[in-house]
Amino acid sequence: MPVHPVDKPLGSSSHDVVARARRLLGTRRVGHAGTLDPLATGVLVLLSEEATKLSPFLTASDKEYLAWVAFGLGTPTLDAEPPEDEGALTRAAPDALAALTRAGVATAARTFLGLTEQRPPAFSAIKQGGTRSYAAARRGEATEPPARPVAYRSVEVLAFAPRRGDLPHGFAPRRWDPPAGSAPGPADPTQGAKGAGRSAWRPSDAPGGRGFDLPPELAELPCALVSVTVAAGTYVRSFARDLGARLGVPAHLAGLVRVRAGKVDLADCSPLDAVSSATPLDPVALLPYPCAHLDDRAATAVRQGKQVELGLTGTTALVDGEGNLAAIVEPGPDGRVRYARVWQRGMTP
Incomplete structure (x- = not known):
């Protein structure tokens, strides 16, 4: 029951990726653990067969992104998708853009660390009155989703440039540097998010890093490259809009790479297209909960939905003697357990 993390291609929707993965994996039972917009790339965790039941547990994990924020131009979708009507764009005065500095952007970015609410984009999948917000927005209907709870874990401005052409378009693990005087080589995979911690990436134009092509229309716009880690449900497009607002100029998200989703790193x-031949990840290791190991008798009881006394203090993954995921449970009253999800068959990579 595998977990397949893929690097989502630019321009493909998450639905497109799932449809392609169904053909490649030879099964209709494929889902994902957290949508990525078409103009974003990076970590998209695909789940197949019984692993699709993990989606609500993995989707709730924090996400880390590299965001290219362009100042001076606001778009209806808050990203680089061109509007049908040029009049829908908002532009900043040249003198306002000339006043932008990296220090000013960094100061404004730090103010997000205390925020607890965010207004989502009108072009989002949030439902209002039974209708997706983006569907109403594309029909030209005035719609603004209400503010929702969010959390910013970290925000760091990695680079700023008055012109898009001066901004680094790639990145590599922070602690990776080619030897002095040598040509750049591949990034050390041991320096990825497995143990790397927060802010594990830095700008790099080296071939060993990873590139990202910004839209050519941004040539004259000031841009910032920002590392941002957020709780589930936080829109980075809204972050770009709101960062510009704090600086007194319109802004939009010019590029986005998800570099981490929960415990899954871009590395x-x-x-x-290689998803069927790649080694899947251990689903138990990806869960954001502690594990409790069961003997055969207890594992059988759990899979039958019977009550077992485990002395839990929080949500826990229950694993049988062979290392297979049997259930995810929560503590209930009087020492009883509440089953959030049970797997009748063992789930291993």
Whole structure:
């Protein structure tokens, strides 16, 4: 029951990726653990067969992104998707853009660390009155989703440039540097998110890093490259809009790479077309909960939905003697357990 992390291609929707993965994996039972917009790339965790039941547990994990924020131009979608009507764009005065500095952007970015609410984009999948917000927005209907709870874990401005052409378009693990006087080589995979911690990436134009092509229309716009880690449900497009607002100029998200989703790092991802041959990840290791190991008798009881006394203090993954995921449970009243999800068959990579 595998977990397949892939590097989502630019321009493909998460639905497109799932449809392609169904053909490559030879099964209809494929889902994902957290949507990525078409104009974003990076970590998209695909789940197949019984692993699809993990989606609500993995989707709730924190996400880390590299965001290219362009100042001076606001778009209806808050990203680089061109509007049908040029009049829908908002532009900043040249003198306002000339006043932008890296220090000013960094100061404004730090103010997000205390925020607890965010207004989502009108072009989002949030439902209002039974209708997806983006569907109403594309029909030209005035719609603004209400603010929702969010959390910013970290925000760091990695680079700023008055012109897009001066901004680094790639990145590599922070602690990776080629030897002095030598040509750049491949990035050390041991320096990825497995143990690397927060802010594990830095700008790099070296071939060993990873590139990202910004839209050519941004040539004259000031841009910032920002590392941002957020709780589930936080829109980075809204972050770009709100960062510009704090600086007194319109802004939009010019590029986005998800470099981490929960415990899955970009270094763990395979290209989409290689998903069927890539080694899947251990689902138990990816869960954001502690594990409790069961003997055969207890594992059988759990899979039958019977009550077992485990002395839990929080949500826990229950694993049988062979290392297979049997259930995810929560503590209930009087020492009883509440089953959040049970797997009748063992789930291993």
